[in-house]
Amino acid sequence: MIEFENVIKRFDTFTAVDSISFTVPEGEVTVLIGPSGCGKTTSLRLINRMIEPTGGYIRVQGRPVKSFRPEELRRGIGYVIQSVGLLPHMSVRDNIGIVPRLLRWEKERRHRRADELLQMIGLDPETYRDKYPHQLSGGEAQRIGVARALAANPPILLMDEPFGAVDPLNREVLQKEFLKLQRKLKKTVIFVTHDLDEAIRLGDQIILMQAGAIVQHDTPERILAEPANQFVRDFVGTDRALKRLSCFSVEDYLQEAMTVPESELRQARRSGKLVSGSGIVWVTDHDGVLQAMQRVTGNPEGEPLSEPLSRIVPAEVGINSYSTLRDALSRILGQGLPAVPVIDDSDHVLGEIRLADIEEVNQSELTR
Amino acid sequence: MIRFLPRLRVEKVTLLGSLLGVVAFFLPIVVLKPNRVAEGTPHALWELHAPLIVAFLAVLVGTALILSLGPQTRLVRMMKVTAGILIFVVAVGSLIRAGSVFITPEMPFGRTTPGSGFWLAVLATFVITDGSLRNASIPRGVKSAIGLTPLLFLAVVALLGMLDNLAILKEFHNRESRFVGELLNHIYLSFSAVFAAILIGVPLGLLAWRRRKLEKPVFVTVNGIQTIPSLALFGLMIAPLAFLSRQFPVLRDMGIQGIGNAPALIALTLYALLPIVRNTYTSLAVIPDAVIDAGTGMGMGKRQLLHFVEVPMSLPIVLGGIRISAVQAIGNTAVAALIGAGGLGAFVFQGLGQAAPDLIVMGVLPIIFLAVLVDRTMGLIIRQVTPKGLRSQRI
Numbered sequence: 119m120i121e122f123e124n125v126i127k128r129f130d131t132f133t134a135v136d137s138i139s140f141t142v143p144e145g146e147v148t149v150l151i152g153p154s155g156c157g158k159t160t161s162l163r164l165i166n167r168m169i170e171p172t173g174g175y176i177r178v179q180g181r182p183v184k185s186f187r188p189e190e191l192r193r194g195i196g197y198v199i200q201s202v203g204l205l206p207h208m209s210v211r212d213n214i215g216i217v218p219r220l221l222r223w224e225k226e227r228r229h230r231r232a233d234e235l236l237q238m239i240g241l242d243p244e245t246y247r248d249k250y251p252h253q254l255s256g257g258e259a260q261r262i263g264v265a266r267a268l269a270a271n272p273p274i275l276l277m278d279e280p281f282g283a284v285d286p287l288n289r290e291v292l293q294k295e296f297l298k299l300q301r302k303l304k305k306t307v308i309f310v311t312h313d314l315d316e317a318i319r320l321g322d323q324i325i326l327m328q329a330g331a332i333v334q335h336d337t338p339e340r341i342l343a344e345p346a347n348q349f350v351r352d353f354v355g356t357d358r359a360l361k362r363l364s365c366f367s368v369e370d371y372l373q374e375a376m377t378v379p380e381s382e383l384r385q386a387r388r389s390g391k392l393v394s395g396s397g398i399v400w401v402t403d404h405d406g407v408l409q410a411m412q413r414v415t416g417n418p419e420g421e422p423l424s425e426p427l428s429r430i431v432p433a434e435v436g437i438n439s440y441s442t443l444r445d446a447l448s449r450i451l452g453q454g455l456p457a458v459p460v461i462d463d464s465d466h467v468l469g470e471i472r473l474a475d476i477e478e479v480n481q482s483e484l485t486r
Numbered sequence: 487m488i489r490f491l492p493r494l495r496v497e498k499v500t501l502l503g504s505l506l507g508v509v510a511f512f513l514p515i516v517v518l519k520p521n522r523v524a525e526g527t528p529h530a531l532w533e534l535h536a537p538l539i540v541a542f543l544a545v546l547v548g549t550a551l552i553l554s555l556g557p558q559t560r561l562v563r564m565m566k567v568t569a570g571i572l573i574f575v576v577a578v579g580s581l582i583r584a585g586s587v588f589i590t591p592e593m594p595f596g597r598t599t600p601g602s603g604f605w606l607a608v609l610a611t612f613v614i615t616d617g618s619l620r621n622a623s624i625p626r627g628v629k630s631a632i633g634l635t636p637l638l639f640l641a642v643v644a645l646l647g648m649l650d651n652l653a654i655l656k657e658f659h660n661r662e663s664r665f666v667g668e669l670l671n672h673i674y675l676s677f678s679a680v681f682a683a684i685l686i687g688v689p690l691g692l693l694a695w696r697r698r699k700l701e702k703p704v705f706v707t708v709n710g711i712q713t714i715p716s717l718a719l720f721g722l723m724i725a726p727l728a729f730l731s732r733q734f735p736v737l738r739d740m741g742i743q744g745i746g747n748a749p750a751l752i753a754l755t756l757y758a759l760l761p762i763v764r765n766t767y768t769s770l771a772v773i774p775d776a777v778i779d780a781g782t783g784m785g786m787g788k789r790q791l792l793h794f795v796e797v798p799m800s801l802p803i804v805l806g807g808i809r810i811s812a813v814q815a816i817g818n819t820a821v822a823a824l825i826g827a828g829g830l831g832a833f834v835f836q837g838l839g840q841a842a843p844d845l846i847v848m849g850v851l852p853i854i855f856l857a858v859l860v861d862r863t864m865g866l867i868i869r870q871v872t873p874k875g876l877r878s879q880r881i
Contacts, residue, residue: 193785203780207873250875
């Protein structure tokens, strides 16, 4: 848990942070967002004492940060920055092992930990451990930056626009991977960004700042549904209905999907079992892996089907359970289907998301 | 389709080398001088009355010429390298022969100097061997060894006394006892100057980086020193040091005077400063802020930043500065002889004074050799200390 109490930071005559107070709950992602110069990065750097406050108190796990030696404090807090800052003369493995080295871990333990983390962020240790930063792509470097911050298993992570320098396509991949990781690790994360979509996708809470002060501290959906004032309304933009869909996980709106193994398709059709609430039956192989889809018209009497069976590439049609309703909507519109399947990593169908449900969510919650 | 003639794929570098060899035939191979200051008379290869040497050289140059026209297989390359080195051997042989033919008892002060033909033959050797080795997949060590063979041969022949009629060796033998002393003095002067410049320059560069206010004054001073002509700087040292040593006998007892080693060392140190200060400053300036920020954010203290980040990243660049300073200092030390500091420059100025060009060359050659040696050694050291992750990026 991190607490800010009336924290002020002045640089000469400029007040970067103007008496802010907030609490970051344990195990959640809190996003600091706002236009540039609003004090979000300054606030972040106050936590690990990269900047010292002019006034007020900051407590980490109930203890004032001033009571720690700065180096001690920082080794216990993971730190990821936009420009990554990998040490160019050290291999990937040594870069990940920096904090453990400062904490005087043995070499073997450091190496084991580096391999473990590489595995965790989805990079093959064999290929990557001996590489040097200049041999990495931007996305890979950023992943390793995250791994490095996690090396000594700190309970808190500070992330300053960590995906800001990555191209949009890779950014989305990195965001999804981060969410997956966070679900497993449950770190207390403070995340600075100026990208509202990113804030909505990643944040459990969003703190919107302007000119050194907090304008609204809320959950993403409430910031979108009930902007506190005109500034917030302008900041979130006119497409907030669409953005709001990013607040909802497909997991919560999963509908049971009708699946049939391909070998039993004919029989199911004959016996009139081929019905589906969405109008689509998902056809699998005998292992349950998604192979094709069959549109069914609303005739349960088992008339010959007008539509032929169409083969699909699961990754192109299906979405995974970490996606949001916004992803689902985009996929539904893109594929021109009334519903899309939700699949796991091995293409098994977990359920489906229907267009009708999304419309309902949108209607009900926006008018609330 | 039938080809009547194999297509010629000319290896242009070797062709050039062989043509240089051809031209060498018609230029004077040696210049004969009756004494050390007299004008010499040039002599061509055939005047040596040594048909074997002429024939041998012709065969070698012809071989290289023919080999340059065919496909460049491994065997052909090796043959070319051998031919190239042998051209050098034959050229040196012709110098030996010239010594025994021309220097007769009637000519007690007679001496020989290599002529333009000789130098062209040396150039032909270099062009042919270097061109044949350059793109060959041979280990670096082997390449260097091949490159050193001609020099080794020359050294052996000279040590055996077979080239004693060469003017430069005559000058050397006349001053053999002084030579070693001046060589050591030269090394001592330039190395101590560089050492002192490291002790002053590295902290100065660090200071200029850490305290932004000092950056300008430091560089204005160091750059300013560099613009003073070396001759003037040495001269400028004389008056104040002479004054000081007159005022404070302690200094005089320490050997500090207006002329001699003390002013030379000071001037040389001042000259050596700029590359070291500049590179130390740059080496710190090129470390990205993000790297320092990340290091600090991970909990590195000042000492750890220095140990894990700043030193490993900047050392190669600082050493690069020291390398430039050292090579420069070896050259500058030659001028120090003017104010009585000695060193190999003493021979150079003596030679200038006596209008004896061979004596000048005798002083200059070891200076060049020293400079190249130091440059190569520093290069090796820098390669060693450059962290792997930085190697492909810089230098």
